[in-house]
Amino acid sequence: MDNVTIKMLAKELNLSTAAISKALRDSHEISDSTKQRVLELANRMNYIPNAYAGSLRRRKSNTIAVVLPEVADSFFSLAINGIESVAREKGYHVLIYLTHESFKREQDILKEFQSGRVDGILMSLTAETASYQHICALEAKNIAPLVFFDRVCDESNTAKIMTDDFESGYKATKHLIECGCKKIAVLSISNYLSISSKRLEGYKQALQDHSIPFDPINLIYCGNDADSNYRFIRKILHEKDRPDGILATVEKLTTKVYLACRELSLRIPDDIKIVSFSNLSAASLLNPSLTTITQPAFEIGKAAATVLFKSLDKKSFQLENIREVLPSELIVRGSTVSGQ
Amino acid sequence: MDNVTIKMLAKELNLSTAAISKALRDSHEISDSTKQRVLELANRMNYIPNAYAGSLRRRKSNTIAVVLPEVADSFFSLAINGIESVAREKGYHVLIYLTHESFKREQDILKEFQSGRVDGILMSLTAETASYQHICALEAKNIAPLVFFDRVCDESNTAKIMTDDFESGYKATKHLIECGCKKIAVLSISNYLSISSKRLEGYKQALQDHSIPFDPINLIYCGNDADSNYRFIRKILHEKDRPDGILATVEKLTTKVYLACRELSLRIPDDIKIVSFSNLSAASLLNPSLTTITQPAFEIGKAAATVLFKSLDKKSFQLENIREVLPSELIVRGSTVSGQ
DNA sequence: TATATTTACTTAACCGATTAAGTTATTTCC
DNA sequence: GGAAATAACTTAATCGGTTAAGTAAATATA
16 A cells, blocks of 8 residues: 655665655766665665655646547547657656536636646637637646647637648538539538638638639538437428538538438438548448548647647747648548549 | 745735635634635635645545547547546546557556556556456555456456446347358457457357357457558458458457458448447448447446446445446447348 | 633644755865 | 865755644633
8 A cells, every 4th residue: 555655765775865866866966876776676666756746846747638629539539649649758647638518617627727737738629619718817827838739729829730721621612512512511510619710711712712602501500419410400401402512520410411311311422412521430431431621630639749748848949829730631432422 | 827825825814824724625623704714815816726735645636547448449439438527527637548459558557556646547458468467466555446447357356347248249149140141250359358258258159059160260360450450351351261240349340341341342231241349420321331239338437437436435435346237239230231 | 710622723744755955075186 | 285176965945735733712611
């Protein structure tokens, strides 16, 4: 039960705790022979330093927080993989906080970080986040360096790792238009998120470049409840002037679209074409296979963590105005082009 | 930068730090009027206790660890959701450790827990784990209560939350046999994991009950590398006496099977039928839709966390010999029955 | 009225490590 | 040979809380 402490090592070797501590940290104040003895004993007694004693004294926890809406989403789970790969290499621990798209939770979580629990924060905003005081407060108080990934906060000027959302929205829409779509609906989960608005801008630009007027009726905002999203989508696809193309900006909405199409006997891609932002590895196996905008999720996580650790390794490193934009890829499959 | 501490509150109110601490913890030693004053000031100054000071003194971190092979897997990501939902309610923090199926990592991670970083551990073994000293050591030293979920360790007698793996293996195999399969291959990732052997036992029992001899050649062990798994599966499906039924015990292998079938022009379910352990929400949208054994992933995570917190809340609570078995469900779809 | 108890605190030790500021003994240098 | 520098430690303060033990005043009890 009781773990080996520095005090026990000190008693055993007739040294002060200070000497042990310094020996373990390879201080020049300690002779090589003593260091040897300390190291040997520490190994033999299986000494593991108390995680919190050092954190308290040094005001450093070797822990980062990842704040994100959801894990059960291939983009975020891959991003976590990327983050974890860097954190592990650096010997850091990773705390996970799920907001489940709740702004209140996001606020509570950030507030808790004032406890000094984490040295750095990686964050992707909730779909609800429309006010940024909690983020400003965090930054103003200089609590911990913050790096946004994917769902970044334009109102903050800390580091942001993102994909080319405008271009992605543009590419996807252009592709749908070129496949013959005249009425393209955009499924979104937020009118606050900058990724949403950028994707939407890309969409609008593509329409404009192809002389299709933008009609706000084609903007469809879904919520957090899977069932009502399904019913909503189904209702829209059931209408007389239903869309003939769908751009789903969120992976989870695609399932609903497929199900609704199936139930309404709408043929994909003949009656309706679909492009979805998705990292689903089974995208190519769907019926029909799904045309996706696929983000480099793992790389985004990795890049975000890498930038964060630059700041943690060197206090002078400035996160401000850092923007990394990684390209997404349009992968054309059967939901837009038959026979693919 | 410098956070509000108890010392600052004490100075402000002309009280000792002890009084503040006790007031904040609503001790009977402090008068109501003083408590009021302390609480009011703490609120006003936005006092957030240092996360590590209390943890050090009280030897309690309000943090649990989740040790698992992978997040980019719908079972595990849903389980994390379940765990997080309980942890959040209890005011605990969740550290995530990914083993990526590496035994060495699992050992290192467990060893680190001797630092007292976490109050409790939720764990799912790696596919490689065949030795259990690291787990015994953890338990012997009484470092933190440990609850296994899904990939449990039979050699330990701490709490285990699992699904009915034998029955699932049985049901899946029986279904394949009833669909006409004569030669059913089992895709597995481990011959160590108890879930694997239980599923396999169920498979064998089903064969026996239907008078089909068990042939070890139908046992196919895949590794951790996606590409070589694919090539391996493809090779097997290319052979003359290829299987006519596949039971994939791991979600990620299913994609490979579908791809291999497509490349080899094997028709599912006509030429080959597939059942997979999977929590993929898109299972019904695959081409053909996938017959699955679906585990109650969220509930498993939730149950595991609930049991762990029982032990954390009441030290006398015995985790030993606790076994909760939640039922999985066979969902018949198009990969075994055409037209589904 | 004297003693016991309760109330509402304060003091000081403590959790386990880190580190600034000493303290010797030894070596270096002029 | 004596001052200065260096090596190899120790002492004690510190991080920010928690808590056992102590204390003084107020109240209760005999």
